[in-house]
Amino acid sequence: MATPTQTKCWVLANKPTKNPTLEGAQPTFTLKTENLPPLTANQLLVKTLYLSNDPAQRTWVGANVPEGRLYTKPIDVGQVMGARGIGEVIESTSAKAQKGDHVLISAGWTEYAVVGEDQVSAIESLPGGLSETHYLGALGGTGLTAYYGLLVQGEAKRGDKVVVSGAAGATGSMVVQIAKHILGAGSVIGIAGSDQKCLNYKSPSFAKDLRDATDANVDVYFDNVGGEILDMMLPLMALHGRIAACGAISAYNGEDALPLKNWFQVITMRLRIHGFIVLDYLNKAPEVRGVLKQAIADGKLRVDEKSQTVVSSSFEDIPRVWMKLFEGGNTGKLVTRL
Amino acid sequence: MATPTQTKCWVLANKPTKNPTLEGAQPTFTLKTENLPPLTANQLLVKTLYLSNDPAQRTWVGANVPEGRLYTKPIDVGQVMGARGIGEVIESTSAKAQKGDHVLISAGWTEYAVVGEDQVSAIESLPGGLSETHYLGALGGTGLTAYYGLLVQGEAKRGDKVVVSGAAGATGSMVVQIAKHILGAGSVIGIAGSDQKCLNYKSPSFAKDLRDATDANVDVYFDNVGGEILDMMLPLMALHGRIAACGAISAYNGEDALPLKNWFQVITMRLRIHGFIVLDYLNKAPEVRGVLKQAIADGKLRVDEKSQTVVSSSFEDIPRVWMKLFEGGNTGKLVTRL
Numbered sequence: 209m210a211t212p213t214q215t216k217c218w219v220l221a222n223k224p225t226k227n228p229t230l231e232g233a234q235p236t237f238t239l240k241t242e243n244l245p246p247l248t249a250n251q252l253l254v255k256t257l258y259l260s261n262d263p264a265q266r267t268w269v270g271a272n273v274p275e276g277r278l279y280t281k282p283i284d285v286g287q288v289m290g291a292r293g294i295g296e297v298i299e300s301t302s303a304k305a306q307k308g309d310h311v312l313i314s315a316g317w318t319e320y321a322v323v324g325e326d327q328v329s330a331i332e333s334l335p336g337g338l339s340e341t342h343y344l345g346a347l348g349g350t351g352l353t354a355y356y357g358l359l360v361q362g363e364a365k366r367g368d369k370v371v372v373s374g375a376a377g378a379t380g381s382m383v384v385q386i387a388k389h390i391l392g393a394g395s396v397i398g399i400a401g402s403d404q405k406c407l408n409y410k411s412p413s414f415a416k417d418l419r420d421a422t423d424a425n426v427d428v429y430f431d432n433v434g435g436e437i438l439d440m441m442l443p444l445m446a447l448h449g450r451i452a453a454c455g456a457i458s459a460y461n462g463e464d465a466l467p468l469k470n471w472f473q474v475i476t477m478r479l480r481i482h483g484f485i486v487l488d489y490l491n492k493a494p495e496v497r498g499v500l501k502q503a504i505a506d507g508k509l510r511v512d513e514k515s516q517t518v519v520s521s522s523f524e525d526i527p528r529v530w531m532k533l534f535e536g537g538n539t540g541k542l543v544t545r546l
Numbered sequence: 547m548a549t550p551t552q553t554k555c556w557v558l559a560n561k562p563t564k565n566p567t568l569e570g571a572q573p574t575f576t577l578k579t580e581n582l583p584p585l586t587a588n589q590l591l592v593k594t595l596y597l598s599n600d601p602a603q604r605t606w607v608g609a610n611v612p613e614g615r616l617y618t619k620p621i622d623v624g625q626v627m628g629a630r631g632i633g634e635v636i637e638s639t640s641a642k643a644q645k646g647d648h649v650l651i652s653a654g655w656t657e658y659a660v661v662g663e664d665q666v667s668a669i670e671s672l673p674g675g676l677s678e679t680h681y682l683g684a685l686g687g688t689g690l691t692a693y694y695g696l697l698v699q700g701e702a703k704r705g706d707k708v709v710v711s712g713a714a715g716a717t718g719s720m721v722v723q724i725a726k727h728i729l730g731a732g733s734v735i736g737i738a739g740s741d742q743k744c745l746n747y748k749s750p751s752f753a754k755d756l757r758d759a760t761d762a763n764v765d766v767y768f769d770n771v772g773g774e775i776l777d778m779m780l781p782l783m784a785l786h787g788r789i790a791a792c793g794a795i796s797a798y799n800g801e802d803a804l805p806l807k808n809w810f811q812v813i814t815m816r817l818r819i820h821g822f823i824v825l826d827y828l829n830k831a832p833e834v835r836g837v838l839k840q841a842i843a844d845g846k847l848r849v850d851e852k853s854q855t856v857v858s859s860s861f862e863d864i865p866r867v868w869m870k871l872f873e874g875g876n877t878g879k880l881v882t883r884l
Contacts, residue, residue: 267810276762277781279814424614434809443615456810467803471772472605472794474821476617481819483812 216523217288218317223271237527250302250325254295259544260344261530266460279485289317317526345541346511353486354382355496361482362428362452366392374432376400378541383430389508397421401536433458442470453483516541554861555626556655561609575865588640588663592633598682599868599880604798617823627655655864683716683879684849691824692720693834699820700766700790704730712770714738716879721768727846735759739874771796780808791821854879
């Protein structure tokens with residue numbers, strides 16, 4: 209194959225205020241073709257194989273994000289949409305990777321990219337014939353988020369009663385497993401829109417179901433969704449309960465205010481709410497990956513094809529696959545296979 | 547004087563859902579006369595001299611407080627309204643106090659009360675001729691709340707930028723002084739409804755004033771009010787900022803939801819929100835009182851008649867004085883002198 213000199217890529221066309229859209233006069237993204245620069249020293253030309261789909265990406269493109277108030281540089285109109293992924297090395301001027309290697313990249317929604325050797329990391333083989341895509345999920349940032357959020361930010365202890373929202377999603381489903389099988393929580397209650405093993409927030413009896421299941425005595429709430437479910441959880445927390453505030457997917461696609469009725473419970477029950485971003489823990493990634501791999505080997509942690517939903521996609525359909533995140537239907541980590 | 551055998555008292559007549567009221571068909575309180583029991587061993591008959599007025603009392607009488615979700619037993623209809631105060635011992639069967647002694651009591655809105663010797667504590671004299679009423683404020687629960695909330699829950703450190711709401715009130719004004727003169731904060735910004743030295747939340751330019759004054763880089767927010775000001779503060783917190791959630795006076799007299807627009811900032815800026823109740827720190831009261839007395843002696847902490855507003859009142863006017871708390875006009879600790 210001749211070395212490509214151009215690449216297709218999806219760039220941000222309009223910052224969305226509500227749901228991202230591919231239609232109409234103000235589409236969120238637009239497909240472009242751009243020139244690739246020639247390789248200089250210590251660089252790689254990579255071809256994107258897989259893309260990670262994360263709710264947090266929505267926050268990177270949001271309108272009205274004030275300067276300096278996001279944990280990463282927001283994506284500007286005209287820039288390639290950001291995403292983590294796995295790429296195959298096509299050409300290399302680096303001693304660290306050679307043609308054919310698979311590497312973790314953060315090149316975004318692009319077919320090809322020229323990246324520096326320090327912007328990629330190598331992929332080790334996984335035990336039990338697990339797909340390398342788990343490096344985007346259970347054994348990547350998702351697993352790290354779940355582990356550190358639960359144990360460090362949520363200060364969860366053996367025997368605790370733990371509630372997890374977004375429990376069918378990538379992070380939530382890992383939190384449930386870590387709480388049950390690594391931590392030894394006293395009980396773990398998941399909240400999701402569909403999963404059979406979870407409380408269904410779409411059920412008309414959800415408020416009562418949640419109260420009955422928790423007995424208003426929750427030690428740790430791992431919050432992936434914010435919004436109304438957060439408000440419902442406040443009166444169900446135990447004295448000195450902890451809330452690990454990981455995500456607010458309920459708010460990402462809208463500007464409506466969260467009507468919080470139960471804030472006073474934060475005071476009366478002496479709750480501790482800790483917001484966190486996994487980027488702060490990247491130096492712990494190898495250690496946590498080791499813990500999780502050992503738990504897989506010990507049969508405590510189940511990581512398999514049910515832990516992810518891998519969707520084969522044309523390059524043109526990348527945004528459509530990503531937008532499935534906000535439909536509430538996917539199970540486990542949503543990965544795009546190109 | 548003959549030993550009284552009856553006492554006037556204000557009892558809870560109807561749990562308020564909005565503003566407490568003394569009028570109409572559903573008055574919050576009603577004045578009653580009740581019999582006093584005879585003294586048995588180790589008891590005191592006390593006459594109330596001063597009553598402490600605290601926003602938290604509103605939460606003790608609120609309708610719709612679910613069982614077990616308040617830090618103290620709620621006051622039921624028919625019970626005497628709760629309050630801390632200072633009483634004079636009229637008769638004693640206890641070796642711990644004698645006739646004429648002044649003691650701290652929690653007997654509520656009652657003219658006389660029979661209390662056990664373990665339900666009162668002695669009042670030591672204060673330096674510099676300070677009034678004993680400061681044991682209800684700066685050197686009592688108020689000072690303890692301010693000190694522990696700022697230094698322990700808010701994890702405030704020397705050089706920090708600190709914002710305090712309710713800054714003209716009893717707790718807030720102590721927080722401002724402790725931050726400035728004991729902690730050595732880098733800057734201290736108070737928010738109040740009237741105080742000249744504070745940002746005025748009633749000003750049409752308040753949002754801009756607050757942003758300009760804080761430069762969106764607040765290390766510690768000591769929150770006495772909750773509500774809209776809390777929401778405005780979230781985008782002004784520094785990375786890893788801390789919020790000491792002490793009160794939510796904005797919500798005490800209403801059931802309206804707090805429209806929180808900026809929750810996501812808790813996550814992106816990794817904020818830590820800690821709710822707390824001073825009751826958890828009562829064992830630290832003597833230690834903190836020592837620190838504060840020393841600071842007064844060193845000229846670092848100003849506690850004087852400006853630290854409190856003492857209102858002379860008939861017994862009949864006790865509820866009216868208390869309700870001044872919710873009008874936003876009082877400065878420092880509001881004390882009722884009978």
